[in-house]
Amino acid sequence: MVRSPYCLWTITIGMGIVEGMKLTLDRQRDMQLYRQIAEQIRELIRSGALPAGCRLPTVRQLAGDHGLTRLTVQSAYTELQTQGLIESFVGRGTFVAEHAQTLPAPAIPTLAALRQSPVEPAAWHSQGVLAELVRMTEQPDLLSFAQAIPAPETYPTREFGRALRTALEQPDALSYGPIQGEVELREQVSRVLLERGLAASPESVLITSGAQQGIDLVLRALAVPGGVILTEEPVYPGILELASAHGQQVIGLPMDDGGLALAAVEAACIAYRPRLLYSVPTFQNPTGLSLAPERRAALLALARTYGLLIAEDDVYGLLAYDEAAPLPLKAQDAADRVVYITSFSKVLAPGLRLGALVASPERLPALAAAKQSSDLICSPLLQRALALYLRRGHFAAHLQQVRALYRERRDALLAALDRYLPECAYIHPAGGLCLWVTLPEGLDESDFCREAIERGVGVARGQAFFSQPQRRGYLRLSFGAHTPSQIEHGARLLGDLLRDHQRRQTLVRARAGLTARPLV
Amino acid sequence: MVRSPYCLWTITIGMGIVEGMKLTLDRQRDMQLYRQIAEQIRELIRSGALPAGCRLPTVRQLAGDHGLTRLTVQSAYTELQTQGLIESFVGRGTFVAEHAQTLPAPAIPTLAALRQSPVEPAAWHSQGVLAELVRMTEQPDLLSFAQAIPAPETYPTREFGRALRTALEQPDALSYGPIQGEVELREQVSRVLLERGLAASPESVLITSGAQQGIDLVLRALAVPGGVILTEEPVYPGILELASAHGQQVIGLPMDDGGLALAAVEAACIAYRPRLLYSVPTFQNPTGLSLAPERRAALLALARTYGLLIAEDDVYGLLAYDEAAPLPLKAQDAADRVVYITSFSKVLAPGLRLGALVASPERLPALAAAKQSSDLICSPLLQRALALYLRRGHFAAHLQQVRALYRERRDALLAALDRYLPECAYIHPAGGLCLWVTLPEGLDESDFCREAIERGVGVARGQAFFSQPQRRGYLRLSFGAHTPSQIEHGARLLGDLLRDHQRRQTLVRARAGLTARPLV
Structure with missing residues (x-):
């Protein structure tokens, strides 16, 4: 959308009444003035009265004209920015954000709320999620779309x-090895990364026990105790539990079709002065969205401006199905703002528990020290076997095979959703293993997921991917581990369940009109 | 030593002068009164004026008789207790500790010092240690006694x-598995622990990436942020770096021939209210000392009284050479005060990166959550292969073989030390892989270690095992990975170096008398 030159709007504060835009500020109210302003501008944006691209008055104007302090107005704008509703551009002014109307309800706690009450550890939602995961393990015949796992038949057994046999011929494969990882594996990782468009020397690579440990090491070594971590939201649940374990506060930021909303990143940088952004910019888990190539340089510039370190999780970057994946952020990281995290779990086999970090010589020693504290080293035996597997050139053929397989499975799931769940909205994933589904309004996500398991289909409930409770219901469906016919079968069962749910809702509403007594 | 009924001593405070015992208290001095009292009693103990077993006046007596508050006297006593110099027994009184004269200089910061200035992360000493470790890796022909590693020729390749081949026949060996660990490995660990005298059900076992991760998980899940961790001192360096990474303060407690001095544990419990004691009660690293069997129940009682949790690291428990190892603390842990940590690194092969925790059903979920946050799971492939190896009954024969081998190597090192380094004191280790050597007074440990490496012998410098700088020089020699003739050769080189050092010292002293100018 093209920005309109300037919105014609005036705010005048007389007896606490804002005229023209029908805003009402009340100095007697319990709510602070800045929050009243923010709340009412938010409503104007949501209702469409302030359209996307419309320019807002400057802080100075609004404050000067109407007898407010600049801090009051700035605080209102900061809150709106943090929620991704307005965008500020140095030298140009403040605008209603392009995607403001279509963004989900803000999941970002206000600055005031954050400062007053540190959010509880993510335990509040993990109970329900955990119970479901246990239920799923206890049901052996379950057709599960819940976990983002690769196809077991592709594991290079x-x-x-x-x-492994060759590696075991050197007996020191069972001994201790270097903390940073076996040099032959670091060399091979370096070659794989070059295929991904990232030139990383073996000296810049640290071998980890998968991406989860990579994230953990970054938090251990490079996050500030009690600090704030920005992420996309919805987000990989591992970071939510991990951040809470490290006493870190996660601030989830909204995405649109182009991935993370940069205005929200900047606003959050101003509001929270975070040290770290955890991001999956390519085929994000759970949404499948990627950060648009043109936003990548802008995000790096923001990181430079605000001293933000980006933990770039690229575990799905090699799994592109439609066109080449965007280059990693790390590939353009001239100012050393990125620690790159990857893993062989999704692209080869999770049971290897092997992944890698790429970091600058300045950051690597702290990360290696964190690795040593955590578990000393990764198994040299597995490292050397993986290095041999890679050196023998099996990986390129393997990647070709799994890309074709997952493309077929993704397409099968998309077709099945069109056929059996047309009431749901979903995002077309250009890569990765996850598909994000928005349930019809008013449908209870937790009932739906529980009953799906009872009918033999496992799904990951959307709530697991948010730091705060959501009103809307979502599902994540992972399509890597099932054949097209299993996928079709599962989607049909989900469609049946959905319609049963809707039928019951209609029934309850109909009965309510006839027989229910008033709630007095 | 038999306790004498009561020491004849009197303290009278008149004009700030303590008479009789020649103690001088000065209210004008910068040093607090309680520290003046502690300092002077300490000197009386060290000089032998207050012999071991001698009873001290009660807090009430000393305070009442001499116009001091009870808190002042209690604080002085607490400091002395924490340093292991005096012992308190409920209903019997306070005594000069049996080993007070022979204990190393107190490494325990005073209560006041601790509260005023949190100790810097252990970085201050790790620089030198690290530099040495790097130097050792860069010298390929080095005969290294520095690392506590098993004999590579015993690895069950x-x-x-x-x-491994059998495990790979099930393709899900390369997939994700349960967070707690593969059930077949937990069953086998349970059987191994029974051999160690510990009845632990497979349900109480959590598989870890070695003992280092076991310790890390206990700190993550069960330590209080910013809390205090008690340990023996000298101690495994891993806990020093790890505690500092977790923002925990390590308080090292003295040992004697019977292991950890319980009076020091109790005093530290009173002074610091710690939540956690990290202890290696059997064949401790680096000293080789074990907590005497009769102290084990007493330590558990202390833990119960003071709400102390014990992280019992038993990685050397299966490596006993003279007589059966004492039973683990966990074997008598009726009150659930112990989390048991073990590993296959020292007894089988470190490159497996597999170990285990044993914890009660109340503590296990938090530990499993910490495992999931850290790295999700251990490789199911390695877990299943180890389970098969154990189930096929190879481990018993392996243990017999390595025990015989390490006994022979330990004896070779003891004999070589007697022959080539008679100037040093050392502790006879009844198990484990480490031998602790005290260098002659005045010898510079860091010069000695650096020059030893230059002459082709790697040793671990004592400083790495202390949380605070030490005046005295120590070495840790690990004897597991070398043949008796290599051990003999290494000890001879160390002996030559020692005598060169002493010759140089004598030379400097001799020259000093003849040619040095006064330092004015």
Whole structure:
């Protein structure tokens, strides 16, 4: 949308009444003035009265004209920025954000709320999620779309077995090895990353026990105790539990079709002065969205301006199905703002528990020290076997195979959703293993997920991917581990369940009109 | 030593002068009164004026008789107790500790010092240690006694290779598995622990990436942020770095021939209200000392009284050479005060990166959550292969073999030390892989270690095992990875170096008398 030159609006504060825009500020109210302003501008944006691209008055104007302090107006604008509703551009002014109307309800706690009451550890939602995961393990015949796992039939059992045998011929494969990782594996990782468009020397690579440990090491080594971590939201649940374990406050930021909303990142940088952004900019888990290529340089510039470190989780970057994946942020990281995290779990086999970090020589020693404190080293035996597997050139063919397989499975799921769940909205994932579904308004997510399991289909409930409770229901469906016919079967069962739910809702409403007594 | 009925001593405070015992208290001095009292009693103990077993006046007596508050006297006593110099027994009184004269200089910061200035992270000493470790890796022909590693020739390459092949026949060995660990490995760990005298059900076992991760998980899940951790001192350096990474303050407590001095534990419980004691009660690293069997129940009672949780690291428990190892603390842990940590690194092969925790059903969920946050799971492939290896009954024979081998190597090192380093004191280790050497007074440990490496012998410098700088020089020699003739050769080189050092010292002293100018 093209920005309109200037919105014609005036705010005048007389006896606490804002005229013209029908805003009402009441100095007697319990709510602070800045929050009243923010609340009412938010409503004007949501209702469409202030359209996307419309320019807002400057802080100075609004404050000067109407007898408010600049701090009051700035605080209102900061809150709106943090929620991704307005955008500020140095030298140009403040605008209603392009996607303001379509953004989900703000999941970002206000500055005031954050300062007053540190959010409880993520335990509040993990109970329900955990109970479901347990239920799923206890049901052996379950057709589960809940976990983002690769197709087990693609695991390179034979070639890896051969590599293991060769590795075991050197007896020190069972001994301790270097903290940073076996040099032959770091060399091979470096080659794989070059395929991904990232030139990273073996010296800049640190071997980890998968991406989860990579994230943990970044938090251990580079986050500030009691600090704030920005992320996309919805987000990989691992970071929510981990941040809470490290006493870190997660601030989830909204996304649109182009990935993370940069205005929200900047606003959050101003409001919270965070040290760290955890981001999955390519085929994000759970949404499948990627940060648009043109936003990547802008995000790096923001990181530079605000001293933000980006933990770039790229575990799905090699799984592109439609066109080439965007280059990693780390590939353009001239100002050393990025620690790159990857893993062989999604692209090869999770049971290897091997992944890697890429960091600058300045950051690597602290990360290696964190690795040593955590578990000393990764198994040299597995590292050397993986290095051999990679050196023998099996990986390129493997990647080709799994990309074709997952593309087919994704397409099968998209077709099945069109057929059996047309009431749901969903995002077309151009890569990765996850598909994000928005349930019809008013449908209870937790009932739906529980009953889906009872009918033999496992799904990941959307709530697991948010730091705060959501009113709307979502699902994450992972399509990597099932054949097209299993996918079709599962989607049909979900569609049946959905319609049963809707039928019951209609029934309750109909009965309510006839027989219910008033709630007095 | 038999306790004498009561020491004849009197303290009278007149004009700030303590008579009789020649103590001088000065209310004008910068040093607080309680510290003046503690300092002077300490000197009386060290000089032998107050012999071991001698009873001190009660707090009430000393305070009442001499116009001091009870808090002042209690604080002085607490400081002395924390330093292991005096012992308190409920209903019997306070006594000069049995080993007070022979204890190393107190490494325990005073209560006041601790509260005023939180100790810097252990970085201050790790620089030198790290530099040495790097130097050792860069010297390929080095005969290194520095790392507590097993004998590589004992690694079960063949049997483990076979087990790996079988495990790979199930393709889900390369998939994700349960956070707590593969059930077949937990069953086998349970059987191994029974051999160690510990009845632990598979349900109480959590598989870890070695003992280091076990310790990390206990700190993550069960320590209080910013809290105090008690340990023996000298101690495994891993806990020093780890505690500092977790913002925990380590308080090192003295040991004697019977292991950890319980009076010091109790005093530290009173003074610091710690939540956690990290202890290696059997064949401790680095000293080789074990907590005497009769102290074990008493330590558990202390833990109960003071709400102390014990992280019992038993990685050397299966490596006993003279007689059966004492039973683990966990074996008598009726009140659930112990989380038990073990590993296959020292007894089988470190490259497996597999160990285990044993904890009660109340504590296990938090530990499993910490495991999930850290790195999700251990490799199911390695877990299943180890389970197979254990189930096929190879481990008993392996243990017999390594015990015989390490006994022979320990004896070779003891004999070589007697022959080549008679100037040093050392502790006879009844198990484990480490031997603790006290260098002659005045010898510079860091010069000695650096020059030893230059002459081709790697040793671990004592400083790495202390939380605070020490005046005295120590070495840790690990004897597991070398043949008796290599051990003999290494000890001879160390002996030559020691005598060169002493010759140089004598030379400097001799020259000083003849040619040095006064330092004015």
